[in-house]
Amino acid sequence: MHNIGINNRAELEQTGPVAAYIQVREEGGKPSLNFLYAMVAGLRDLHWNALTREDKGELLRDLDAWADMQQYMAAPDEKAK
Numbered sequence: 001m002h003n004i005g006i007n008n009r010a011e012l013e014q015t016g017p018v019a020a021y022i023q024v025r026e027e028g029g030k031p032s033l034n035f036l037y038a039m040v041a042g043l044r045d046l047h048w049n050a051l052t053r054e055d056k057g058e059l060l061r062d063l064d065a066w067a068d069m070q071q072y073m074a075a076p077d078e079k080a081k
Contacts, residue, residue, distance in 0.1 A: 003027050013043060018062045033060075 004023040006012050012020060017039035024031045034048060036059055041048040 003029075009043070012039060017043065018059065018066070021063070022066055036063075 001007070001012070001020065001024070004015075004020065004027055006015055006020055015023070017036060020039060021031055021036040024035075033056075037048040037051050037056060040055065040059065041051050
């Protein structure tokens, strides 16, 4: 987390766990989903196993939305034609 500029809880809260997870991946890390779950649960003062199936599903949807946005941003601009 230090590699992406997150050194404490306040910085993680400001960045957000999904964004932090994505930044770690973009920096070449290979975080597991449990890492994402642990960040979210830690901010809620819970053990990561305490996250509900719905919580985990929402996080996965957030990751999918980010991936979709990345694909959209990488696509050639149709308006330029």
